[in-house]
Amino acid sequence: MMDLSLRLPLARFTLEVEARFTSASVAVLGRSGSGKTSLLEVLAGLRRGATGRVVVDGRVLLDSARGVDVPPEARRMGYVPQDALLFPHLTAGQNVRFGARTGRPSRVDEAVHLLELEPLLHRYPVTLSGGEKQRVALARALATDPALLLLDEPLAALDVALKERVLPYLLRVRDEARVPLLYVTHQLGEARVLAHEALLLDGGAVRAVGPADTVLGTTARGLLTGEPEENILEGTLEHPESGGTRLRVNEGLSLWVPEAPGLSSGTKAAYAVPAEDILLSTGPLTGVSARNVLQGTVAKVEDAGAGECATQVDVAGVRWVVRLTHAAVRELSIAPGLRVYLAVKSAACRRLVGRA
Numbered sequence: 001m002m003d004l005s006l007r008l009p010l011a012r013f014t015l016e017v018e019a020r021f022t023s024a025s026v027a028v029l030g031r032s033g034s035g036k037t038s039l040l041e042v043l044a045g046l047r048r049g050a051t052g053r054v055v056v057d058g059r060v061l062l063d064s065a066r067g068v069d070v071p072p073e074a075r076r077m078g079y080v081p082q083d084a085l086l087f088p089h090l091t092a093g094q095n096v097r098f099g100a101r102t103g104r105p106s107r108v109d110e111a112v113h114l115l116e117l118e119p120l121l122h123r124y125p126v127t128l129s130g131g132e133k134q135r136v137a138l139a140r141a142l143a144t145d146p147a148l149l150l151l152d153e154p155l156a157a158l159d160v161a162l163k164e165r166v167l168p169y170l171l172r173v174r175d176e177a178r179v180p181l182l183y184v185t186h187q188l189g190e191a192r193v194l195a196h197e198a199l200l201l202d203g204g205a206v207r208a209v210g211p212a213d214t215v216l217g218t219t220a221r222g223l224l225t226g227e228p229e230e231n232i233l234e235g236t237l238e239h240p241e242s243g244g245t246r247l248r249v250n251e252g253l254s255l256w257v258p259e260a261p262g263l264s265s266g267t268k269a270a271y272a273v274p275a276e277d278i279l280l281s282t283g284p285l286t287g288v289s290a291r292n293v294l295q296g297t298v299a300k301v302e303d304a305g306a307g308e309c310a311t312q313v314d315v316a317g318v319r320w321v322v323r324l325t326h327a328a329v330r331e332l333s334i335a336p337g338l339r340v341y342l343a344v345k346s347a348a349c350r351r352l353v354g355r356a
Contacts, residue, residue, distance in 0.1 A: 002026070002148070002180070006052035006062065008035075008042055013204040015039065024180040027195035027212060029188070029220060034201040036184045040150045043182070044079050045072035056148050057180070078141030078149040078179070082156050084133040086125040092136045093121035099143035111139035114177055115169050131162040135169055142177055149173065149181040155190060163190075167270075167353045170194055188216055189272045192232040193352055213319075229275035229310065231320050232352070237267045247271055247349070252316030256291040257349040270353040275323040277348040280311065281341045282332050290343040296320065298338045301329060313340060 001022055008015040015035040028036050041047035043054060045061070054062040061070045078099075086095050096117070100108045112118060115135045125133060134154050141149060154170075155163045167190070174181060174194060185191055191198060191212065198215035200208040208215045235249040237260060247255045247269060257271055279285075285293045296315035304310040309329050313320045320342060324334065334340075 023196035027191035030201035078146030084137035099140035111142040279343040292344040
């Protein structure tokens with residue numbers, strides 16, 4: 001539980017946030033320079049000059065009207081910046097244990113086990129990959145026994161392959177460590193996978209706040225220009241005897257995805273499918289090369305700018321977004337309630353997360 005009602009004057013604008021969160025995972029999104037990092041710094045007590053009130057899990061950290069401003073070291077915030085900022089003269093294990101000075105020593109073993117760091121404990125940061133450094137930084141933050149974990153774009157500096165390796169560990173932190181987290185990112189895909197609620201900032205002002213599925217829609221797409229529109233699907237992998245790999249999303253929806261020989265059946269996984277890579281038809285599709293042909297119903301058609309529409313289609317309880325031109329919407333008479341068919345190539349499915 002987190003209640004925010006704060007105001008912080010900055011050089012170019014004033015950060016003003018009014019929000020209340022009840023879930024354990026919140027994504028904070030916005031363009032560069034929108035106030036995301038400043039918000040984390042206020043919560044951590046690292047940024048002075050904020051007024052208002054901040055309450056985390058019933059504990060008042062800031063209440064300027066009553067003169068309450070808990071110092072950083074007493075706030076129990078675990079902070080992981082974009083650059084892991086590990087101590088270069090300490091081993092990975094020593095870096096993790098350093099964080100335990102203000103927490104419970106048992107948290108070190110728990111963090112090491114959760115993030116599978118045993119093989120790395122005797123190595124120095126200079127010998128670690130970017131993904132390994134971030135796992136050590138996460139463990140160090142967890143070792144402080146934090147009341148809230150603040151993650152400032154921890155995957156931004158990693159390439160796609162490393163992101164795929166680190167994302168499962170972030171899910172473990174969310175689901176197994178049971179530590180609430182506030183996750184700053186500008187990647188809609190990451191936010192959809194990790195967060196239950198979301199906050200969208202623009203020039204220091206709140207543009208949207210609420211359930212992630214609602215916030216990470218058209219408003220976020222319009223604000224985070226340049227970010228691809230992607231459909232995020234979570235489920236378990238299957239390897240049929242006939243060959244290939246399928247993602248079982250629910251009882252009524254499964255999707256052929258690229259071969260994943262290293263991941264066994266039953267593995268939990270998440271995939272991203274770009275909205276622009278989906279073909280929509282108003283009639284049955286036969287004789288097409290796409291392995292996935294899905295039947296659904298148009299739920300909503302929204303103007304996405306640049307001569308395009310974001311068409312939302314319900315398929316077996318899953319909401320898909322398909323990019324169509326205005327001309328295509330007119331010519332095909334696309335409107336809510338229309339029965340349509342979607343064709344999705346398996347190669348268009350990009351794995352975000354795959355973990356046993």
